[in-house]
Amino acid sequence: MIRMIRMTRSIRSTRTPSLAVLAILAATPIQITATAQDAETAAHFGFDALEVVPVGPNAGPLLSTDLDADGLEDLLVVNNHKSRIEFLRQRADAVPGEPEAPRRANELPEHWRFERIEIPVNFEVGAIRTVDVDGDGMLDIVAGGRPQSIHRYPHPPPPEFRLP
Numbered sequence: 302m303i304r305m306i307r308m309t310r311s312i313r314s315t316r317t318p319s320l321a322v323l324a325i326l327a328a329t330p331i332q333i334t335a336t337a338q339d340a341e342t343a344a345h346f347g348f349d350a351l352e353v354v355p356v357g358p359n360a361g362p363l364l365s366t367d368l369d370a371d372g373l374e375d376l377l378v379v380n381n382h383k384s385r386i387e388f389l390r391q392r393a394d395a396v397p398g399e400p401e402a403p404r405r406a407n408e409l410p411e412h413w414r415f416e417r418i419e420i421p422v423n424f425e426v427g428a429i430r431t432v433d434v435d436g437d438g439m440l441d442i443v444a445g446g447r448p449q450s451i452h453r454y455p456h457p458p459p460p461e462f463r464l465p
Contacts, residue, residue: 352414354376354389354415356378356380356387357380357383359381359382360378360379360382361378361379362379362426362427362428362429363376363377363378363379364376364377364378364429364431366431366440367440368388368390368431368440368442368456369390370438370439370440371393373391373393375389375390375415376388376389376415377389377429377431379426379429379444381425381426384421384422384423385419385421385422386419386420386426386442386454387417387418387420388419389415389417390415390416390417391414392414392415392416397414420442420454422444424446424447424450424452425446426444426445426446427445427446428444428445428446429442429444429445430442430443430444431443434453434455435455439456440456441454441455442454
């Protein structure tokens, strides 16, 4: 059964208070500022200032691991746009500062914390892991993707990887 409900107020009368509230809010000076990350607030919550490492469009997946067994967390970032895995090896002697100038044309600048090592791939990487596949005590890179395949990049003497 459908009942018709009669509205006691018109739509026009309910719109008027809303417009009045909007007019008051518009006249009130509300200052919302987006500032750079406040170092004091960040430190309060246990974080350092934001660091950005340029990689390129559509980067990922990403993996954090100590790939070279030096006690520092390194990053592996898939860059399917440039058909490579980027091994961002954390530098033990890193000093905060300006990024290094690019070595080649059309290259992203180096980050002061990481050394970029490029591992070429000939497939679209969808997943990435590190595991000691061959039992030599060093982590190898294992990547899967399209076409449906799994590729292993054995860990040679640091810091380079080779194609299988």
